[in-house]
Amino acid sequence: MLSILQKHLEENLPFLAGKKLLLATSGGIDSMVLIDLFNQLDYTIAMAHCNFGLRGNESDGDEKFIKDYAQKNNIELFVTHFDTNKYAEEFKLSIQIAARRLRYNWFYELIEQNDFDYLLTAHHLDDSIETFLINLTRGTGLDGLTGIPQQNDKIVRPLLPFSRNEIEQYTKENNITWREDSSNASDKYLRNKLRHDVVPVLKSLNPSFLESFQDTLNHLKQSQSLADDAAILVYKQVVSEQYSQKLINISKLKRLPNYKAYLYQWLAPLGFTAWEDIYSLNEAQSGKQVLANGYRLLKDREQLILEPVEESVTNVYEIPEGTTEISQPFAMRLTNVNKTLKKYANNAIYVDADTLKFPLFARKWIEGDYFFPAGMNGQKKKVSKYFKDEKMSLSEKEKTWLLCSGNQIVWIINKRADERFKVTDKTTQIIKIEVL
Structure with missing residues (x-):
């Protein structure tokens, strides 16, 4: 198996050569075979073990087993503990999903903090069969029927060509010890039901099932x-x-x-x-x-x-008197000027300072909002009607902000100013409001 793996790595995973590798280690038969194999090859490796606290003394026994192995073989080891039940309850997840999210988040933290190039997991051919069947029973497209991918980003699965039987045979020939997870014997989870009841039947129907399945994949x-x-x-x-x-x-x-x-x-x-x-x-x-x-x-x-979909933001932002610049919810500058420009872009307006009532507010529009569009001789118009006339999409409407003085709209930001605040011959103070 070692020579076959070495050839597989050279032909299909050559990018692993010379890289710093982190091996996910549960203590089970698959991960212990993975560690043993890579410990014999010319790779820089470390081990990572998660104690999910789900099986009491058995989980602690797994951790001790891994620590003893790492010490005996002089392999760097990272260990963490999770309150998986609490996490699953807090985020309303199944235990399996919670454990998966916790461990992979931690793996990526280790990769980033310790400059590992890749994470190796011990998934094998039988795992790929089970994944195929799970997706088939739940309904899936073609992508769900291609088994477990050999690589996802920094996650690499070098044992995918090997069956569970080959892994078990390797442990017998090389006296590999491992820890048996008692939950693997339970049919509580769909994967275990398929492993115990369905896959053996398929193998009995076709002695070459694994080879045929690999070809199908x-x-x-x-x-x-x-x-x-x-x-x-x-x-x-x-x-x-x-x-x-x-x-x-x-x-x-x-x-x-x-x-x-x-x-x-x-x-x-x-x-x-x-x-x-x-x-x-x-x-x-x-x-x-x-x-x-x-x-x-x-x-x-x-x-x-x-x-x-944008994350929810504060609905209303206050702009106190004397403010010259804001950065939230967008960048905007307020400047006292002596005159207006005849032509200026949509990202700026000039207003009569005496018409403003501070603090100003920036907010999203709500149903019933209205304003008096500049240049329409004082005609009142609902903001919703303005949006419709401008043929704005729902997305554009949601992203549009209003600048308000009290309950009055001063400016539909970057769209249209309000007539009531425009600069006139009687204006003594002018404020330029500009979105940066």
Whole structure:
């Protein structure tokens, strides 16, 4: 197994050579084989062990086992403890998801703090089979049927070509000891049910199941690669980018024979799952949206707007009298000047200082807001009507700020000033308000 692994590393993972590697270590059979193998190869390695505190004395026994091994083999070891139950309860997560999030957050901290190049985990071929079956039972696209990837960013899985039987055989031939996790015997979790009840049946039906499955995975990965390439080519024809937004042209999209497949390719990696809602956006009214994992897909006339959802911010910012510059919620400068310019950009207005009532306020618009647009001879207009007339999308409306004096709108920032505050022949003090 050592020589096969060495060849696999040279042919498929050559970038690991000469790098500083951190090995995730549970104490179980897979991770102990991983450590033993890499300890024999010419790599700089360290071990990282998480005590999740879920199995009492058994968890502490795992930790002691790992510490003794590291000391005996002179391998650098990092250990941490988690209150996994508390974390899961606080963030309303399953224990499995909570443990996964905790350990990988910690692994990335170790990588950054100690200049490791990669994290190695001991996932193997049987794990990939189980992942395939889990995704199959839950419903998935092609990407969910390609098993566990060999590499995700800094996470590398060098044992994926090997089966559980090969790993067990290696421990017998090399007298490798490990710790048995009692939870692996429970069918409480779906992965364990598949491991104990489904995979053995598949292996019994086809003695060459593992080899056949590996071939199937390779074919699926090739198909996924083709789909990815097609999605990139079509993306360039259908999608334009504007700052943090991606604008999907609905007319061009619908001319594609399988436009739903392309939407899936673009959106699934971002966490979108409500596919029927997404597909129906093409025919929906403007303003309809689908949210997922910090993103939203918004229907706006003849396009779909994909953008990150901004974190909530304070609704109202106070600007006291005498303020010359602010940085939140945007950068703005207030300057006393002697005259106005005849022409100036939308990011600045000139106002009669005597018409202002301090403190001023910057806030988002609310239903019922109205102002008197400059240049409209004192005609009152609802802000919502102004937005509609300007054909502003929901996203643009949400990002627009108002500058207010008391209950009166002085300026729809970068859009339109209010007539009531304009400079006249009777003005004695002028303030220039400029967004930087």
